[in-house]
Amino acid sequence: MITVWYPARRDAEAPATPYATPGLGPAFDTFAGSLGIPAGSVDWAGIGTHTTVGAPVAHAARRLPVVLYTPGRLNPRFLDTSVAAELASHGYAVVAVDHTYESLAVEFPDGRVITPALALAGELSPQVMKAAVDCRVADLRFVLDQLRLLARGGIPDSDDRTLPAGLGAALDLGSVGVFGHSLGGTAAAEVMRLDRGISAGAVLEGPLGYGPDDPELFAPVTHTGLRQPFLLAGSSYTPELPFTHTHVPAWQALWKNSTSWKRDLWTARARHQSYSDFQVLIPALAAHFGTPPPTVVAAMIGDIDPVSFTGARRAxxxxxxxxxxxxxxxxxxxxxxxxLPDVTRIN
Structure with missing residues (x-):
């Protein structure tokens, strides 16, 4: 399953897009339970977005560069809608990919809901971690192949449904980027290594490895380096442990072995889930239900202002x-x- 965000015609009449599909409620209640919110209290499909479904693509002077998004482990494809919609508003087609059997839940159009395979639901061994990254890379390359089919006039939808008018012709598959969070960040770097047709990528706190800081467990991209431009962005696991290329050995290896343009951005007051919509969802839920302990919230998204940091990530x-x-x-x-005072460039 994928979602494609793109600039739509202003005069098009199309239904509003819900944040999540209806069948995902039970799976997301599991997450809500970790915040002390009773099951069934949140209408996940009732959360609104600034997007519509199926509208024709806006007419533009140039085709749309394509940006793939691969989320963190267990996270669904729409968990960075805030960034995807922003990029689309600047003239990109953003393609978010669900990784079936790894995502918390994937709902298909026929109503099937697929939850994680048992090996992927708990603590990951290095072997399972590597298999998950390899599967994600295969998913991303498959999606790119299907987008190329779409751009040639084909219909890659599994049920041959009509897609939004003008979508295939609008895609510029000679200009492709990728960004990923956490495990998705590792997959983003690896797919760049394997597919030089991807021109640039961003790693949002991806470990770039399959286990502890052992070079034998680093992802291959850390040893080969990248030839395409890339962006690293990290927070702090704790205030004493910055996630930057000067502190994380796998990031340091990638930085050293890459010959391309690169940047490393660090946000001290953010935490791991700040690089997703959890940065805004959790404070909203806390304000409404008043249940999550402050320590739980701080561990997930830090104490940074959610509006300010979401704006910084978008920018x-x-x-x-x-x-x-x-x-x-x-x-x-x-x-x-x-x-944007919270973001620091690490040289």
Whole structure:
């Protein structure tokens, strides 16, 4: 299952997109339970977005660069809608990929809901971790092949359903990027290593390895390096443990072995799930239900202002793909700005 975000015609009449599909409620109640929220209290499909379903693609002077998104382990494909919709508004087609049997739940159009395979639901061994990354890379390459079919006029939908008008013709598959969070960040780096047709990528706190800080468990990309531009973005597991290329051995190896343009951005007050929509969802749920313990919230998303940091993530990822895929220089990547004070460039 994938979702494609793209700039739509302003005059098009189309239904609003729900944040999640209806069948995912029970799976997301498991997450809500970890925050102390009773099952059935949240209407996940009732959460609104600033998007519509099936609208024709907006007419544009140039085709849309394509950006793939691969989420963190167990996270669904729509868990960075805030960034995907922002990129689409700047003239990108953003393709978010669900990794079936690994995502918390994947709902198909026929109503089937697939939950994680047992080996992927708990603590991962290095062998399972590697298998999960390899499967994600295969998923991403398959999706790219299907997008190429779509661009040639084919219909890659499994049930031959009609897709939004103008979508295939609007895609520029000579200009492809990728970004991923956590396990998805490792997959993003690995698919760049294997597919030089991907021109740039961003690793959002991806471990780039399959276990503890043992070079034998580092992902192959850390040894080969990358030739395409890439962006690293990290937070702090704790205030004393910055996730940067100067502190994380696997990131350090990738940085050292890569010959391409690169940047490393660090946000001290963020935490691992800050690089997803959890950054805004958790405070909203906490404000409504008042149940999550502050320590749980802090461990997941830190104490950073959610609106400010979501704006920063949008700004930096848009600037990175503008520079890498549209070849438009973006000074934000070179110089700090007082408008986004929480993000630090690590040289």
């Amino acid at each position: 930096y990822l848009t600037a990175f793909f503008d520079q890498s895929l549209k070849h438009r220089r973006r000074p934000l990547l070179d110089n700090p700005t007082p408008h």
